[in-house]
Amino acid sequence: MKTLNLGILAHVDAGKTSLTERLLHSAGVIDQLGSVDDGSTRTDTMALERQRGITIRSAVVSFVVDGVTVNLIDTPGHPDFIAEVERVLAVLDGAVLVVSAVEGVQAQTRVLMRTLQRLRIPTLVFVNKVDRGGADPERVLRQIAEKLTPAVVATGRVDAPGTWAARCVPFGPEDSGFTERLVDLLTAHDDALLAAYVEDESAVSSGRLRRALAAQTGRARVHPVFAGSAITGAGVDALIAGIAELLPAAEGDEDAELSGTVFKVERGPAGEKIAYARIFAGRIRVRDRVRFRRDEEAKVTAIGVFEDGDAVPRPSVGAGRIAKLWGLGDIRIGDPLGTPPDRPAGRHHFSPPTxxxxxxxxxxxxxxxxxxxxxxxxxxxxxxxxxxxxxxxxxxxxxxxxxxxxxxxxxxxxxxxxxxxxxxxxxxCVERPVGVGAAVEWIGKEPNPFLGTVGLRIEPAPIGSGVEFRLGIELGSMPLAFLKAIEETVRETLRQGLSGWQVTDCLVTLTHGGYWARQSHSHGVFDKSMSSTAGDFRNLTPLVLMDALTRAGTRVYEPMHRFRLDLPADLFGTVLPVLARLDAVPRTSTMRGTSHLVEGEVPAVRVHALEKQLPALTRGEGVLESEFDHYRLVRGLAPSRPRWDHNPLNRKDYLLAVARRVTARPDQR
CATH class of the missing domain: 3.30.70.870 (Elongation Factor G (Translational Gtpase), domain 3)
Structure with a gap:
């Protein structure tokens, strides 16, 4: 049986969880619909989710449609939990983006759609809540085309929107307007279809158009739009049929080498760690020893595969499936299983927390x-x-x-x-090096008290490159364990720069390295005082690195958000001074009918204050959308953060702390 790993994404309160519940009910997985308001839905399992009526952690359920097992992943809609969405993106074959027929396209809707398009994840759009008062599916369809993507086509019409009797009628071959819109959309990406249609319109059958729609949807070039109500069930059957027909099933070779990724970790009733993993290739069996991260291994003690609504015990799981794995005690979110896949769960698609x-x-x-x-x-x-x-x-x-x-x-x-x-x-904030700095401490020479030579050079690197570590010495000139200890310590030390913030966008080169080989007295045992260990390099590296960083110098940068503020035109003059007080800088201002669209940048620390003031400033009509954009050099006195390590910037205190640590743990070296 084929498998489709499907994500349900939306702005908060658009109705994702209710839609998930309706899909399970329509597929026969559950007999009674749960309610978000009552806290009885299948996917909101945390007590807090039930109390607040929001999704906080992603949840996986499954159902079968037309011979395809659909693993459905319900994701959080609130932007504070965007990290959950990010991890899910790594395992999806397709997505349904839910938009409210009342509120329309909202801030998070835009962020999600841009990301889905960037990753080329095949996506259907579902306009939900057509039964609610104020629902206007036609207006929302125009918003989707204007604000999300023009490559959309409605697959049906809504009769009596905004009422409990709202019903959704799918378009058929007899709907000439739909056929014309479909042809216009599909021929933009299909020259053969265009040529055939120009030569003889009647030769292009509705079946050929549906196949072309499925092909282009599967390549994330077009996005069919469905409409309905998760509460009444209107339009949901058409959506289910569209999921089976238009979204591509998972691919993967079960006979290949194992390749998978962990996108969620939770604790079981007994405190045991449970990993949720997407298997891209190969197969995992109970009692298999699975390699993860770099060189770590663990035995899988149990496997749960999602079938008929929930995970059921199985002896193995193959390519294309999502599974729960027990026994991987040291596993972490983002860890690859076997050979790393092309789209690891640790890759960032959204901004980091600021x-x-x-x-x-x-x-x-x-x-x-x-x-x-x-x-x-x-x-x-x-x-x-x-x-x-x-x-x-x-x-x-x-x-x-x-x-x-x-x-x-x-x-x-x-x-x-x-x-x-x-x-x-x-x-x-973050720190970036200003110039180039280098330092070295030699083994056996004052003031170096450790049995190792370390020389490091640090210099600026392109914005967004993070921290790169390179070897400026021959690979075989030192034991690999010592080189690994130096690199790991470099990355850990750079979590705190000269002002206490993480240092980023830099290149660190190991310029010198030396050690004393393992030695012992005659007829004696190994003597630590005569032989270098990894501990020597872990203790020495922070001193050398911070010396080099001090010579290079750093500047502190604060996170900035890009914002879009849609507000009534008559309040534009009132809002501008408030933006100025919050250090927000408008870049463009555009009149759109009776509203004003202001775009610009604002410090991340001011976004919450702007959100709180906005309703009172704009009579509740203002709509703010913001997301991290870049780091800006701090103006004026740069903020600092207290250090939490043993401060290698203060050599005396650092060496005393290391001595105490080594005394407390004599096996340190």
Whole structure:
């Protein structure tokens, strides 16, 4: 049986979860529809999801249609949980983008569609809530063509929109207007079809047009638009038929070498780790030893494959499927299984979080429990970037927004029994090197107390390139373990630059390296005092690197968002001074009928304040859309962040801390 891994995506409250519920009901997987408002849906399993009526974690269910097993992944719609959507994108064969027939195209709708198009994921659009008061499917269809993509075609019409009696009527071959629109759309990408139609219109059958529509949809060139209501079921059967006919099934060779990716990790009732993985090639069997990340291996103890609504135990899982895997205790989100696939789950399609806050336990005795709980949350959402400050006994997390903070607080209280508060949310800046800096410390020469030679050069690299590490010495001149220790320490050390922010967009070159080979006294055992170990290089590298970075110098950059603000034209003059006070810089301003569209940039730290003020400023009519765009050089005094390591910028204190650590753990070297 063929498999289709399908994502349901939308702006929050467009009706994704209700649509998922309706699809399962129409396919016969569930007998009774659940309700988001009642907290009884199949995919919102977290207590907090049921209480708040929003999706926080992606969930997988399945159904069968026309001989195809559809693994349906319901994703969060709120922008604070965009990281969940990002991980799901890596495993999809197709998507359904849900748009409300009342609210129309919204900020997150645009972000999602741009990403789906960039990744060339075949996508159907479903205009939901046609039964709601104020529904206007024709207006929304025009919005989709104007704001998302012109390569769309409606597959049917809606009768009595905005009423409980709303019904959806699919277009057929007899609808000449539909045929003309379909021909115009498809011939733009198909010269053979265009030639055949020009030569003889009647020779191009409706069957040929449907096959061309399926082919071009499968290549993400066009996007059929369906309409209906997840609540009443209107139009859902046509959507299901479109999913089976127009979206391509998964491909993969079960006889090939294993290749897969982990896109979700959760904990079972007994605390065991469960990995959700898409298998792109090969097969995994229970008791197989599976290689993941670089060289790690673990035995798969159980497999669950999604069938008939949920995961059922199976002895194996093959290419094209999504599975739950037990036994991979050290697995992390984004880890490849076997040979890394072409589209790993760790690749970033959306911006990283740009906010940060300190999590404070209400009871001092809960510090250890808080760390354990946050560590488990970081397994499920690595982008919270858990940061432990041992010097101040503080734990920080990265955030996309204030709603995410509320969810973390409620999750810690409900699932872990830890009550917390938060410090003020701050912006996460980055540092970039200004010039070129180099440093070296030689083995056996003062002031180097470690048994290793390390020389490093750091220099600027292109914007967006991250951190690149290169060897400036011959590969065989040092043991691979020592080179690996140096590279890993370089990347870890650069999490804190001269001002405490992560250093990025730089090239680090290992210019010198040396060691003392393993030695022992006559008839004696191995002598650490005479032989270099990986610990020597891990301890020495931060000193050399920060010396080189100090010589290069750094500048601090703050995150900036690109914004689009649609507001009533008569309020344009009132809103401009508010934007100025928030350090927002309008770049363009366009009149569109009775509204004004303002586009520009605003510091990430100001976005939440703008969102809070907008309803009062615009009589509730203003619509704000923003997303991370770039980092801007900080104007004036650059902000700094307290260090949480042993501060290799202060040599004396650093060496004392290393000595204490080595004394506490004599096996360090």
């Amino acid at each position: 906010l940060e806050t300190v999590v404070v336990p209400c009871r001092a005795a809960d510090r250890a429990a808080l760390h354990t709980a946050l560590t488990q949350l970081a397994e499920q959402d690595p982008l919270i970037n858990l940061r432990q400050d041992d010097l101040r006994q503080e734990i920080s997390v990265s955030l996309y927004g204030e709603v995410q903070k509320e969810v973390i607080q409620a999750t810690l209280a409900d699932e872990h029994g830890v009550a917390v508060t938060f410090r003020e949310t701050t912006t996460v």
